[in-house]
Amino acid sequence: MADLARTDELFFTQTGMDRARVEKIVAEALSGMDDGELFLEWSQSEALALDDGRIKSAAFDQSQGFGLRALSGESAGYAHASELSEAAIKRAAATVRAVQSGQSGVVAEYPPGTNRSLYTDANPLSQVDFPAKTKLLMEIDAYARAKDPRVRQVMASLAGEWRAVEIIRSDGARTADIRPLVRLNIGVVVEENGRMEAGGSGAGGRIAYERYLDPRQWKKQVDEALRQALVNLGSVPAPAGEMTVVLGPGWPGVMLHEAVGHGLEGDFNRKKTSAFTGLIGSRVAAPGVTVVDDGTLKDRRGSLTVDDEGTPSSYTTLIEDGILKGYMQDRLNARLMGMRPTGNGRRESYAHAPMPRMTNTYMLAGPHDPLEIIRSVKRGLYAVNFGGGQVDITNGKFVFSASEAYLIEDGKVGKAVKGASLIGNGPDALTKISMIGNDLKLDDGIGTCGKDGQGVPVGVGQPTLRMDGLTVGGTGS
Secondary structure, eight states, X not given: OHHHHHHHIIIIITTOOOHHHHHHHHHHHTTTOSEEEEEEEEXXXXXXXXXXXXXXXXXXXXXXXXXXXXXXXXXXXXXXXXXXXXXXXXXXXXXXXXXXXXXXXXOXXXXXXXXXXXXXXXXXXXXXXXXXXXXXXXXXXXXXHHXXXXXEEEEEEEEEEEEEEEEEOTTSOEEEEEEEEEEEEEEEEEEETTEXXXXXXXXXXXXXXXXXXXXXXHHHHHHHHHHHHHHHHTOEEOOOEEEEEEEOSSTTHHHHIIIIIGGGBHHHHHTTOSTTTTOTTSBOSOTTOOEEEETTOTTOTTOOSBOTTSOBOOEEEEEETTEEOOOBOOHHHHHHHTOOOOSOEEOSSTTSOOEEOOSEEEEOOOSBOHHHHHHTOSEEEEEEXXXXXXXXXXXXXEEEEEEEEEEEETTEEEEEEESOEEEEEHHHHHHTEEEEBSOOEEOOXXXXXXXXXXXXXXXXXXXXXXXXXXXXXXXXX
């Protein structure tokens, strides 16, 4: 219970609030409700950015606040404030009780406790001083420029966060979590014969800064950003039309996250707005396709010891051997759908109500060697990295742009292509998977997922995949 001791210091000792009185306020506010909680949060964050050999920006922020939620049936009352005081919580309690409307609810079963810890509780912001962080960014700039004379611009940023949360329920049960988060991003622009191209790389997780002060770690990211930029220098216009597409392992799982993962979140299925609504037990993907959401991976960007409702995160099988097995659930949607919460109730901050969100979502490995998959393709596209994309949750239609892709000709990887986009819909694309690699890889820890105006850190991953008959948009022939 070390986390509770530390969060009690932040939320009660330092603020002067009396814990017993706060617990009484929460109990009275949630009396007769179906569910609800008081969410307390204290956080520090910083970000440093370098561009063209100079520190472009440096920011530090500290915030605290609470969110009080009451649930009655489908109705939710939510009030929040940046003031941590008993008076503010009392005002919020009067507001959220408006949702009861004469109903007499039975409080939902409380989530189980856990003694598990998936990441360090040390504050990364205080472990490394500001000069060391700026020195790191300057070294990145110098290293990239020394690597290749074609480098024209180097952009690097370092961001860190330390967040403490405590969740108090109507019976006085309390859960705490202390969450570190760091991220290093690097971009490189190169020029040759008047042509300029860019490449980028990044990494992060629920870890401390020390990992990225190690030259072996940050040089790997610089090398990758430079490699991508140089590949793009030699790229030709991407072909267009229907063809076989091979997706590389790791970050290309972002397409799975967007085109399929969101459609498997409980709220969309309860409201019957997902393409996967009502299909549990049905075949929704090719045989061999197994997709999971796993919030229990140590140190990963999307992992959580407990979610923002106090439910321990879990390993949730969404699709197994092509059959839809379940959805990702928070407490509200699980209760209304007669299912169990899966530890996916997440919020951006105390100012936001929780909802079903992904953690680390990935496809499990299959039997095929990646080279075997490439050799099986007569003509197609090999997409290794992705940029932006758009998805319509109601029908699963997507458009994703490939930031690094190659032609496949006669079973061999050929020229790099630029401007390739993949067009289709998630449920249909799952049925077009014909080969699954044995090289499952997770991304390096850079994902942020947006939903209803809230952003949360997530992870993605997959093995190499062959997909037949996918539409490719491009400007070449």
